[in-house]
Amino acid sequence: MEIIDNSIVEPIEIRMIRPSNFPVRYKLPLNSPELTNLKSSIKEHGLLQPIVIRPLDHGFEIVAGHRRFTACKSMRWRFIPSKIRDLSDKQAYEIQLTENIQRKSMDPIEEAEAYQKYVNEYGWGGISDLGQKIGKSEEYVSHRMQLLKLPEDVREKLVCSNLSVSQALELTSVDSSLKSEFVDEIVNNKLTVKQIRVMKKKIKSESDLYKPIPNKNSKSLNLIKKTNLSLKITLSRIDDLIEDAHGINPKQRVEMIKFLMGLRLKTHSMIDETIHFKKKHLQ
Structure with missing residues (x-):
């Protein structure tokens, strides 16, 4: 069902707004570099884009703009420019996802976990349904979710950009006892996807x-x-x-x-x- 934008934009008192019950990104500590840089930008240029919120009982819930909200709250703002929309839980989650994907603000594991929640935890639709909502192919969504099969140490390298998504996807089909050896070789020698596949083929033989x-x-x-x-x-x-x-x-x-x-x-x-x-x- 198409979401009709009948939103209202106005300043809302920060104490009336709470974080989403369905966040798609991890919560950042207040002293993180990302929030520090965001606060500096807001101080210099102001809040260029209002956050998106939806009305609930006894206040509002953030739909998009959690980090902007946190930055403004830490600077002791009383009001924050807000775009108010009447949305269901599912619609609010889809908007969060779409905005963060367009901004390229999620790391691959955050993205994969968000997809997993939509499909499995919340049961809002299949991989194909989700792909249509966020403008991605079914293959793209499926491949991202495959990353969750990787062990924690491999995920960390992916999050820190020591490993690309393409390289990491090749590791999902490798025996679990060999993954650490594989990833060390890939990172240390900057192996291409082609080289990884040749390596896998030889070992599988x-x-x-x-x-x-x-x-x-x-x-x-x-x-x-x-x-x-x-x-x-x-x-x-x-x-x-x-x-x-x-x-x-x-x-x-x-x-x-x-x-x-x-x-x-x-x-x-x-x-x-x-x-x-x-x-x-x-x-």
């Missing part, structure tokens, strides 16, 4: 890496898994270097490729030794 680990030798087997993964990663990187070597000076190309191929054979031999060690000592 050895099926015993994904077999259940018996409790008896679990620590030793985990160590062997990590060793094997490290060697496979090295092999993948050598293959990339061999490809790059085809573009160097012809006089040096032959020797360089010969050298790298030698390293590749040695790495293959080490992988074979690792598999042999596992079969002989840990099974």
Whole structure:
């Protein structure tokens, strides 16, 4: 159903306004850099855009503009310019989401959690319904929600922009015991999505890496898994270097490729030794 904008804009006393019961973003501490910068901007230029609120029993609830509201409240404003709209819980949530997406103000995990709440926790509609409301494709929404499958340490790297969304999505299909090893390699060596996929394919080809680990030798087997993964990663990187070597000076190309191929054979031999060690000592 289309939302008709019959809003009223006027100053509202701050004490009459409360935060939303359905927030789509995390609450920031008052001393956070984002709020500090926002307060400085408001002091210099004023509040350029009113917050959006809706009337409820005994006052109003914020629909959009939580950080603007917090900044103005911390500066002891008595009134704040407000756009008042009559909205349902679902409509208010959709407006919050749409505004934050347009502003690109949410990190990928905030965004994913907001989608998860809409679809699963609040039950307001499916992925397709949500995508239509916020102007995103069903695939976009689905991929964002997939990020919630990642462990906390990987999510933190994504939030801190040490990992891109595309890189993180590749990790969702990686065995949980290997995710940390993968993410360290990706971050430290700035691997592309193509390189990550090649790495995954090579590791997947050895099926015993994904077999259940018996409790008896679990620590030793985990160590062997990590060793094997490290060697496979090295092999993948050598293959990339061999490809790059085809573009160097012809006089040096032959020797360089010969050298790298030698390293590749040695790495293959080490992988074979690792598999042999596992079969002989840990099974």
